[in-house]
C-alpha cells in the first residue's frame with residue numbers, strides 16, 4: 391500500500407511542484423486548499439506530468455470544524471506538508487490581521503488535527519525572512535533569528551516557535567522546518583509554474599511579464615548596494631530542487647532519522663546572484679532583450695541574502711542540481727505557455 395501524505399496549499403506554486411515529486415516517489419497525495427491563490431486546473435496539470443490526479447478537498451483551513459472532519463477521514467496519513475498560507479509581503483504590511491489570522495490559524499488547526507488523529511510528521515514551509523536583517527553571511531541554521539520586517543515574515547517566525555513548543559510537549563510528534571531562500575523557476579514540462587495575481591512583487595515573474603510585453607519595464611530596486619555590481623544579491627533556488635527537499639525531509643521523519651523532534655534546514659543553493667546576474671542569465675537563455683531601469687531601493691530590502699546549505703547537504707542528502715540558467719529559462723517557458 392502507498393504511503394499517504396496530506397499537502398495543504400497543494401494547488402499553489404511550490405505545493406503543486408512538491409505534489410509531483412511525491413507522486414513520482416510513489417506516495418498517495420491528498421491536496422487540501424481553498425483556492426484563494428490557486429486554480430483547480432492545477433490538478434490536471436499534475437496529472438499531465440505524473441499520470442495521477444491527486445485527491446482534492448476544498449477546505450478553508452482556518453475553519454476548525456471542517457479541518458477536524460478532514461483529519462478524521464485522513465488519519466491514516468503518514469505525514470503532512472503545510473504550504474497553505476498568504477504570502478505577499480507588501481499586502482501583509484497593509485493587512486496584518488488577515489495575515490496573522492490566516493497563517494497562524496491554519497497552523498494551529500493543522501497541529502490540533504494531527505495531534506488528535508495521530509499524524510506524527512510535519513514539514514513546515516518557512517522562509518529566510520526569519521533571519522530578519524542579518525549581519526553576517528552565509529546564514530546557517532544557528533544564525534540568530536530576528537523579528538522579520540513584515541507581518542508575513544513574522545507568521546513564519548511565530549509558526550516555527552509554535553511548532554517547536556509543540557514538538558517538545560508531544561512525545562510522538564516530529565517536525566522539520568524548511569527555510570526557503572528565493573524559489574523561482576517552473577516545471578520542465580511547462581505545465582506548472584508560478585501564477586501571481588495582479589502586478590508581481592517578485593523579481594522573476596516581473597522579468598518574464600516585462601519580456602512578454604505585459605509590463606513596460608523592470609525597475610531594479612537599488613544600484614548602489616555594496617555588492618559586486620551595486621544591485622542586491624539573493625540565493626535563488628529552483629522550485630523543482632526545492633520540491634525534492636520536501637520528499638527527503640519527510641522520508642527523514644518517517645524513518646525516524648531525526649536528531650531532534652524539531653529540526654530546521656536552509657534550502658537554497660548557497661550561491662548569491664545579483665539582480666543584474668539574473669537579468670543576464672534571462673537574456674542569455676531566452677534571447678530576449680529586457681527593458682529595465684534603476685530605481686530607489688525598496689523599503690525593507692536587505693543588500694545580500696544567501697544560505698549556508700551544508701546542513702541540508704550533509705543530513706538530508708539534498709543537493710540542488712538546477713542552475714540559474716535552468717531557473718530563468720523554465721520561468722520564461724512557463725510564462726509564454728500560460729499566456730498563449
Ligand code: NAD
Nearest residue numbers: 399402403404423424425426427428450451474475515517
Ligand atoms: P501559493 O500562494 O502559490 O500557495 C499557497 C496556497 O495556500 C494557495 O494555493 C492558497 O490557495 C492556499 N491557501 C491560502 N490560505 C488558505 C486557507 N486558509 N485554507 C486553505 N488553503 C489556503 O504560495 P507558494 O509560493 O506556493 O508558497 C507556499 C508556502 O511557501 C507558503 O507557506 C509561503 O509562505 C512559503 N514560502 C514561499 C516563498 C516564495 O517565494 N514563494 C518563499 C518562502 C516561503
Ligand code: UDP
Nearest residue numbers: 591592593594596609610611622624665691
Ligand atoms: N527586485 C527588483 N525589482 C522588482 C522586484 C524585485 O529589483 O521589481 C529585487 C529586490 O530588490 C531583491 C530581488 O530583486 O533584491 C529579489 O526580490 P524578490 O521580491 O523576488 O524576493 P525577496 O528577496 O524580496 O524575497
